[in-house]
Each structure stands twice: as structure tokens, then as C-alpha cells.
Amino acid sequence: xxxxxxxxxxxxxxxxxxxxxxxxxxxxxxxxxxxxxxxxxxxxxxxxxxxxxxxxxxxxxxxxxxxxxxxxxxxxxxxxxxxxxxxxxxxxxxxxxxxxxxxxxxxxxxxxxxxxxxxxxxxxxxxxxxxxxxxxxxxxxxxxxxxxxxxxxxxxxxxxxxxxxxxxxxxxxxxxxxxxxxxxxxxxxxxxxxxxxxxxxxxxxxxxxxxxxxxxxxxxxxxxxxxxxxxxxxxxxxxxxxxxxxxxxxxxxxxxxxxxxxxxxxxxxxxxxxxxxxxxxxxxxxxxxxxxxxxxxxxxxxxxxxxxxxxx
Numbered sequence: 001x002x003x004x005x006x007x008x009x010x011x012x013x014x015x016x017x018x019x020x021x022x023x024x025x026x027x028x029x030x031x032x033x034x035x036x037x038x039x040x041x042x043x044x045x046x047x048x049x050x051x052x053x054x055x056x057x058x059x060x061x062x063x064x065x066x067x068x069x070x071x072x073x074x075x076x077x078x079x080x081x082x083x084x085x086x087x088x089x090x091x092x093x094x095x096x097x098x099x100x101x102x103x104x105x106x107x108x109x110x111x112x113x114x115x116x117x118x119x120x121x122x123x124x125x126x127x128x129x130x131x132x133x134x135x136x137x138x139x140x141x142x143x144x145x146x147x148x149x150x151x152x153x154x155x156x157x158x159x160x161x162x163x164x165x166x167x168x169x170x171x172x173x174x175x176x177x178x179x180x181x182x183x184x185x186x187x188x189x190x191x192x193x194x195x196x197x198x199x200x201x202x203x204x205x206x207x208x209x210x211x212x213x214x215x216x217x218x219x220x221x222x223x224x225x226x227x228x229x230x231x232x233x234x235x236x237x238x239x240x241x242x243x244x245x246x247x248x249x250x251x252x253x254x255x256x257x258x259x260x261x262x263x264x265x266x267x268x269x270x271x272x273x274x275x276x277x278x279x280x281x282x283x284x285x286x287x288x289x290x291x292x293x294x295x296x297x298x299x300x301x302x303x304x305x306x307x308x309x310x311x312x
Contacts, residue, residue, distance in 0.1 A: 029080035062108070072286055129177050
């Protein structure tokens with residue numbers, strides 16, 4: 001661990017306690033879009049999540065993604081300190097943990113959903129592959145990685161390599177991982193973190209508070225998809241969601257934040273706006289289909305720091 005990493009929590013804590021993080025964030029006349037994934041889990045505890053929302057409600061102007069996008073479309077010059085909340089993947093804990101807190105605080109949010117995964121009792125492919133590979137003894141993992149041509153690489157490096165593969169090749173590797181881990185059974189903690197909402201749970205979300213957006217049909221890495229696969233993952237995704245939910249779907253979220261000109265072009269044809277995982281502020285004149293976001297954090301002091309230092 002580097003010295004910078006070691007002292008970062010202390011710096012964040014002092015910045016927050018002294019009010020420096022807030023005053024610095026207020027110096028930027030920008031809007032912000034926040035990214036959440038699973039809530040009520042080690043990476044984002046219920047307490048930390050609640051503290052971050054309460055902080056935003058107290059010090060910023062929390063709006064729906066639709067309101068922010070409309071202001072950008074209308075070239076509204078003053079969007080300073082606006083904040084929109086977004087949740088990727090459609091984890092069940094977004095409905096059971098996050099939604100009640102959002103309701104209590106009267107804060108709108110957008111949940112991005114993969115319709116091809118809803119109701120199938122499956123996880124996002126990268127979550128499943130990662131958790132399965134974690135169960136392998138070191139020697140077995142090393143042998144499997146070697147069989148993939150990834151000799152000496154660790155788990156995260158293998159997952160990163162899988163993300164780079166064409167869709168058909170990646171699903172083939174997924175099958176090999178499943179065959180190598182036949183005794184894998186998710187723990188209760190894993191299910192709490194990775195299980196997805198079903199259609200009934202999605203339909204039960206208050207449409208006055210929760211906007212549902214598209215996150216591709218099956219959560220592939222879109223830049224690796226063929227033109228035919230892209231049509232299904234981007235264009236069909238909206239139709240599948242709108243048919244199942246009888247709610248309009250206007251916004252898109254790029255899985256893993258990956259896109260290329262072909263992906264963006266198709267997204268522009270099908271959605272009013274799209275969000276990325278690129279860290280940064282939203283300014284007037286921003287590209288509506290490449291909107292940057294800020295990640296949530298495990299602690300409020302770190303989150304307050306990130307509101308003025310997006311990559312910190």
C-alpha cells in the first residue's frame with residue numbers, strides 16, 4: 001500500500017470535518033450524476049448509503065435524471081449543484097434497501113435494468129464468474145488460467161480479459177468456468193449482493209420516484225458485440241422493458257462503461273440520453289449520450305471528497 005493510499009482516509013476525514021470538501025465542491029458550478037450498484041453490502045453499507053443521500057439532500061439540489069437531461073436539452077445555463085442518482089444492474093437490494101430510503105427522503109432516482117436477466121434467477125455474468133473463480137484452490141485456478149492462455153494472472157486480470165472477448169467467445173469461457181466449479185452454491189451474503197429484481201418487484205417500484213432505464217439486454221461489453229448483437233442489446237432492450245413494464249424507457253447506461261462510435265450512434269437513435277462510467281462533472285452543453293458520473297464510496301468523508309475530486 002502506498003503512503004498516499006494509506007493517508008487518504010485521514011485526509012478525507014479532515015476535509016469533511018472541517019467543511020473543506022463541501023466548500024470546495026460548491027466552487028464548481030456543475031451538475032453531478034452519482035453511480036450506485038448494490039446497497040446494504042460491504043462496499044456500500046446501508047448506513048453509508050443513507051449518510052450520503054442525507055448529505056446530498058441537505059447541501060445539493062437532487063433532481064431526477066429526466067429533469068437534468070431536459071435542462072441540458074433546453075440549454076439551461078444554471079444547473080449548478082444539481083445531482084441525479086442512478087443505480088446500475090437492478091440488484092434486488094436496490095428495491096429492498098435503497099428504494100425505501102429514497103422514499104423516506106423523497107429523492108428521485110433511475111434504476112438501470114437488463115431485461116434479458118430479469119426473472120431468470122441469474123446474476124450478471126461477471127459477478128457469477130468472479131464468485132465461482134474465488135472458490136477454486138490456488139493450484140486449480142492457476143491451471144484454469146493457464147488453459148485460457150492467461151498464465152500467472154490473478155482473478156481480476158482474468159475477468160478483465162473475459163471482458164475483452166467477443167460475446168460468443170466469452171460465453172464459451174463462462175461455460176468452462178461453470179464446469180470447473182460444479183459444487184458452487186451461492187451464500188446468503190452473495191445472494192443479498194448479487195440477486196436481481198424480478199418483474200413483479202420492478203413493477204412495484206413507485207414510478208413517481210423511480211425511473212427505469214435500460215442497461216442492455218444481457219450486460220455484455222457492447223464494444224465487443226457484432227452489429228446484430230448490438231441491435232438486440234441496445235435497440236431491443238428498450239422494447240423489452242417497455243413491453244414488460246408498460247412504462248416509458250428513455251435512458252441508457254453502458255455496461256461496464258464501455259462504448260465505441262457504433263454503440264453511441266445506435267444509442268442516440270434509441271434513447272434520449274445515456275450515462276457512462278467516466279468520472280467527471282456535468283456541464284451545460286454536455287454530450288447527452290456520454291454523460292459522466294461519480295461513484296459512491298464506502299464512507300461519507302470519501303464521498304464528500306469525490307464531489308470535488310471525481311477521480312479521488
